[in-house]
Amino acid sequence: MSYESLQQLAITIRGRRTIKMFEQRSVDSNIIRDAIEVARWAPNHHLTEPWHFYLLNDVAIKKSIDLIRIIVTEKKGEKLGNFKAQDASKRPGWLIVTCKKSEDKLVQQEDYASVCCAIQNFSLYLSEARLASKWTSGPIIRDQRYYDLLHIDSNSEFIVGLIWYGYPMITPKQTRKEIDKIITSID
Ligand SMILES: Cc1cc2nc3c(=O)[nH]c(=O)nc-3n(C[C@H](O)[C@H](O)[C@H](O)COP(=O)(O)O)c2cc1C
Numbered sequence: 001m002s003y004e005s006l007q008q009l010a011i012t013i014r015g016r017r018t019i020k021m022f023e024q025r026s027v028d029s030n031i032i033r034d035a036i037e038v039a040r041w042a043p044n045h046h047l048t049e050p051w052h053f054y055l056l057n058d059v060a061i062k063k064s065i066d067l068i069r070i071i072v073t074e075k076k077g078e079k080l081g082n083f084k085a086q087d088a089s090k091r092p093g094w095l096i097v098t099c100k101k102s103e104d105k106l107v108q109q110e111d112y113a114s115v116c117c118a119i120q121n122f123s124l125y126l127s128e129a130r131l132a133s134k135w136t137s138g139p140i141i142r143d144q145r146y147y148d149l150l151h152i153d154s155n156s157e158f159i160v161g162l163i164w165y166g167y168p169m170i171t172p173k174q175t176r177k178e179i180d181k182i183i184t185s186i187d
Pocket residue numbers: 016017018019135136137138174
């Protein structure tokens with residue numbers, strides 16, 4: 001790989017941003033399928049392939065928004081419930097990514113790590129396609145009612161993220177700590 005291609009890869013990785021504001025247009029389902037195809041090439045110990053991707057249609061999205069309203073209202077009151085529901089209704093694409101459950105603590109930890117890598121692959125692919133995403137871990141992903149609504153068996157898998165995706169309206173700037181602050185050389 002040439003130095004230029006490596007720098008291009010670095011630009012792609014650095015340029016992926018969590019996006020909160022999306023254009024109100026839908027995304028071609030083929031792009032999402034391609035992104036999932038790439039996502040599953042994440043490393044996974046013992047080839048467990050612990051991930052599953054649930055694509056939500058308009059009906060499921062509407063039910064999800066209603067549930068967000070209910071859950072946030074229960075926890076924080078009606079005003080915030082309505083605000084969060086209205087916010088969620090502006091997200092064009094909805095994807096749920098789950099991880100297989102394991103009784104073995106180490107396997108569970110490693111499988112979770114793999115699903116996170118897969119989500120990053122998915123997000124990078126979208127970013128390179130001039131799309132964007134937001135990984136949310138809000139209370140809905142831990143609520144049994146959401147599992148019931150989506151027909152996901154909470155005994156055998158758990159939701160790692162709700163990924164909103166679409167065409168970005170505003171791309172925010174981000175920073176990271178200086179690299180020397182996160183590197184320690186050990187003799
Ligand atoms: C496991 C995980 C959960 C996240 N959950 C949320 C969330 O609930 N709400 C939110 O606004 N952002 C969430 N994010 C996105 C982070 O806030 C975001 O990655 C961070 O602000 C850095 O921005 P960047 O992704 O553009 O670099 C989550 C990210 C990860 C990895």
